[in-house]
Amino acid sequence: MKTEDTITGFDWKYSAAPEAKDHIKLKSQYDLFINGNFVKPNSKKYFATYNPATEEKLAEVAQANAKDVDIAVAAAKNAYDKVWKKMPAKERAKYIFRIARVIQERARELAVIESMDGGKPIRESRDFDVPTAANHFFYYAGWADKLEYAFPNRHPQSLGIAAQIIPWNFPLLMAAWKIAPALATGNTVVLKPAENTPLTALKLAEIIQECELPAGVVNIITGFGDTGAAMVAHPNVNKIAFTGSTDVGKIIQKAIAGTNKKATLELGGKAANIVFDDAPINQAVEGIVNGIFFNQGHVCCAGSRLFVQESVATEVIQKLKARMETLIVGDPLDKNTDIGAINSKEQLDKINDYLKIGSKEGLELFQTSAAIPKKGFYCKPTLFIGAAQSNRVVQEEIFGPVLTIQTFRTIEEVIEKANNIPYGLSAGVWTDKGSKIFNLTSKLRAGVIWANTYNKFDPSSPFGGYKESGFGREGGLHGLMPYLKF
């Protein structure tokens, strides 16, 4: 008999399956998108954006100063007064639909750039970020000519100029979350992407140009915190929409105090993900993994505090460790990668600091055994087991693939602990019992609560926080209100 007749158990490693990037065309230098054109910055300065997986420079982008912000706001005001405000709503909708369709057409290109610039796995940018971004434009395009029906007898009117500042964790998707409702409600926009991840927003600028949106309706400018500060401070801005850290959110609050500017702030989070002993345990483990390791944990609503009922804690932790060992950490452009690169050197340093803090606090550290790439910014999926409410790693937002595990005995105890935090963006509940779900969802102080699932997003569903996680809602009917006056 041939030796090949029986195959014995073996380690089936997946061969590399890299997504092609030869179709990607990036300019070496990007200017500011103002009034329908790419224009040189008054600052005459450019800064580089890097691929965090390879540490290679991808392109240089313009650094907008206060003068550039002024020009962009003027373009937005001009477009608002002369064109956008007067345009029939159904015509506005056509432009938004057009943007949605072109995003779909160029989905592959956008997904690859998103993964190159931000380090997220192509599986996520391809299956989540880009399609959801397109869906947001589709969804809000539908509302544009139905505002009177959305808010009957309240005569909704646009505000004017929206200054929008977005983070680096979901660059294109956050741009869509901000731009789509603003345009649908008849406002014009000045948007600034994060300095680490400007490329898909600039590609979106090209798409907007291709869609022949009237000049100045959307302006996209790049820069650092000072650019954002100039946008917030500009007297002609009527509305601020910010997603980012709680610290910056507080600065914005102070800056606009005493002005007429409306604001929505979507800030940090430290969500409780609560597993009861009657939960579907294997699916809960999957949900824990999805909750904290999605996008390397760079998610404001990440389920970063796991609460497990004591009677199932051993089983859950054992299974969680085993599941984590199957996660593939590596090249974001490989189609089999589950966890990509940490977005930047600074963020990796911050996460590593927290790993030291947690270890110093005496917590049991668990990290997966597979090696991570030497080049680029990577962090192994990590657990801190046996954590207490008073640990710093439990109290502070780490924004990385680090999960703390606490146990609890009773439902009252877990509600109290879950709410005992300055944040209140999201939470997860795992139980087979419907009544328990409703009991918890009414008592947890969090804007979004998922039951027996985690990290689900839909354009029709509002998203936003309690307490220091911010205020105002994005998405759904609620997402229209911050851009309207009645």
Add this chain to the structure above:
Amino acid sequence: MTPDFKHTPVIDQVGIEERVARFNTRSIKKETKLLGLKLALNMIDLTTLEGKDTEGKVKQMCYKAMHVSDDLPGLPTVAAVCVYPNHVATAKQVLKDSHVKIASVATAFPSGNSTLNIKLEDTRLAVDSGADEVDMVISRGEFLKGNYNFVFDEIAAIKKACGKARLKVILETGELSTLDNVRKASDIAIHAGADFIKTSTGKIQPAATMPVTLVMLEAIKDHYLKTNVMIGMKPAGGISTAKSALQYLVMLNETLGTKWMTNEWFRFGASSLANDIILQLGKEQKGVYYSKDYISID
């Protein structure tokens, strides 16, 4: 240590379907694909279970089982053939002492509606005729009535009658309606002595699906974590393409891992899968697809 089967672990269907969707996004290329296809071929129970089966048909299939890949050197054979008990002796004649095992369905397959004595007799006929493996069906009616002890005892009795033959327990998941039931039936079968648990007879739609198989793999995993005892898995019916087989192997690999990546612990019950795998392997070796007319259909 028999658990209370009224309270088996609950399953969240949405979670199971999402997990399956994620397995299906794995990109299996090059060396991985080649290894996977070879393994899948080696895991097949080449099956004929029809009223019109004849000695001739069984002989042809058994010959094919041993020579499935003669054109492509270096390939393994299939794991076993699967026939009705009255054809086991014929299969034995052809296969003799080759590595291809003989599996026989038994216990009033496919409905399982008969008395225990007849089911035991059916099992003994298969084993005495030379079957290495027995594929029994559970009494779904009794299961749905909540008569779990009946189902348990029946499996235990058949297991005893199997002697040295390995017992595969068919749950017929297409008749169990919910994933919670699939999990419960899996636990009953495992605790009653199954060496393998198997999804379907192939006579009821839906037959094997990935969500159902995942629930069963998780039951096997949970049992292994508690007892260190390995149980085998056999999805059967409806898996006809190499691509689909690879997706099942991804699920197996990421749920149970290395130890199960062998035909000792995982089988595909299928009739047309082998030919599609040969077609795909031929393409990997020769660079082009060749006509299906070059692949024998026995």
